[in-house]
Amino acid sequence: MPQNSDEFYRISKLPPYVFAVINEMRARARAAQIDVIDLGMGNPDGATPRVVVNKLIEASRNARNHRYSQSRGIPHLREEIVKRYKRNYDVDLDPDKEAIVTIGAKDALAHLLFAIVGPDDAVVSPNPAYPIHQYGVLMAEGHACMLPMPDAATFLNRLEDLYRTSNRKPKVLLISFPHNPTTTCVDLDFFKEIIRLAQQHGTLVIHDFAYADLGFDGYKPPSILQVEGAKEVAVEIFSLSKSYNMAGWRVGFCLGNPKMIGALARIKSYLDYGVFQPIQIASIIALRECEEDTRKICTTYQKRRDVLITGLKRAGWPVEPPRGSMFVWAPLPEKHRALGSLDFAKLLLEKARVAVSPGIGFGPMGEGHVRFALIENDQRLRQATRSIGTFLKE
Numbered sequence: 001m002p003q004n005s006d007e008f009y010r011i012s013k014l015p016p017y018v019f020a021v022i023n024e025m026r027a028r029a030r031a032a033q034i035d036v037i038d039l040g041m042g043n044p045d046g047a048t049p050r051v052v053v054n055k056l057i058e059a060s061r062n063a064r065n066h067r068y069s070q071s072r073g074i075p076h077l078r079e080e081i082v083k084r085y086k087r088n089y090d091v092d093l094d095p096d097k098e099a100i101v102t103i104g105a106k107d108a109l110a111h112l113l114f115a116i117v118g119p120d121d122a123v124v125s126p127n128p129a130y131p132i133h134q135y136g137v138l139m140a141e142g143h144a145c146m147l148p149m150p151d152a153a154t155f156l157n158r159l160e161d162l163y164r165t166s167n168r169k170p171k172v173l174l175i176s177f178p179h180n181p182t183t184t185c186v187d188l189d190f191f192k193e194i195i196r197l198a199q200q201h202g203t204l205v206i207h208d209f210a211y212a213d214l215g216f217d218g219y220k221p222p223s224i225l226q227v228e229g230a231k232e233v234a235v236e237i238f239s240l241s242k243s244y245n246m247a248g249w250r251v252g253f254c255l256g257n258p259k260m261i262g263a264l265a266r267i268k269s270y271l272d273y274g275v276f277q278p279i280q281i282a283s284i285i286a287l288r289e290c291e292e293d294t295r296k297i298c299t300t301y302q303k304r305r306d307v308l309i310t311g312l313k314r315a316g317w318p319v320e321p322p323r324g325s326m327f328v329w330a331p332l333p334e335k336h337r338a339l340g341s342l343d344f345a346k347l348l349l350e351k352a353r354v355a356v357s358p359g360i361g362f363g364p365m366g367e368g369h370v371r372f373a374l375i376e377n378d379q380r381l382r383q384a385t386r387s388i389g390t391f392l393k394e
């Protein structure tokens, strides 16, 4: 019998969460009444649109909605996401075969990988990355093949090299743009290349589109499903968490390739009974009526980006402004580079009282960077950069 949880077969593949170290330090500081500005986790601080909350209250009062719902999501919600894709991207989807509701993007990712990846199947993704992109593959017993992504063009070149030289052809390509944590953004031509390579080599593509609506300065992140023929090989995962400040509600979608959607539906039919129905009904209102709220959410992040970047520059820490996402990805300041990202993040918390995510938590290629999440208001961000400035001058 395993003596501790690390000895369980699957748990042994999951290292302790690097971010837990910073979370614990932050919790200790706060318990000691120390004010910490928390730019660590990508957890939206804004409120869900009022009409959505009101609909949830109304739908919750109806006993008909208290029963098990449908694992693949109620038809009206699937129809509404399909309409949004038509409206926003001119993409046609069949709500029955090409759309499924998920318990957030995380459920979609983890269970889709579980459904389609088998022992030693290679799944290629950029590194650093959102942890489930790597660990979802390991949990499914696949082989996580990480390619560096200093920029999108380099990633594409490395991918072409891999197809040319490796005798283990990737079964799945798992990508996500705007990208967490690096904030890399791409245009439709990049996706055209991805789809072309996938079709040529018989690879499946998963595009995690969690930051679909967070593009700045007029940049509109493209959907991979806009590429002609994409549905033959690709699915896209969309989430309400960031677009509508609904992270705690747990609603997302997987859209596109009917074979992958069917596999996910089968797995989910064994694992869950779907999202609480009042939440699904309220989500219809979000998708149908809240485009303006989404625009405001995006504008708020853009403004915070400007405040943070300007403040960091003043603090002697110049960083490239991102074109999208809700993050700033910053190389460690020269004089602290040798510390590594985890020790630097600890020092920043201790000295400047600012919590950030160490790059190493996103995989080996995240070392040398920290990630700021834009989840505190302008005034708090100014306060954060002032104290970072004082710390860096020490």
Ligand SMILES: Cc1ncc(COP(=O)(O)O)c(C=O)c1O
Pocket (backbone or CB within 6 Å): 042, 103, 104, 105, 106, 107, 130, 176, 180, 208, 210, 239, 240, 241, 247, 251, 252
């Ligand atoms: C790239 C990426 N995918 C998915 C998620 C999780 O989204 P959801 O709340 O829909 O599970 C996140 C959350 O931070 C993310 O950064």
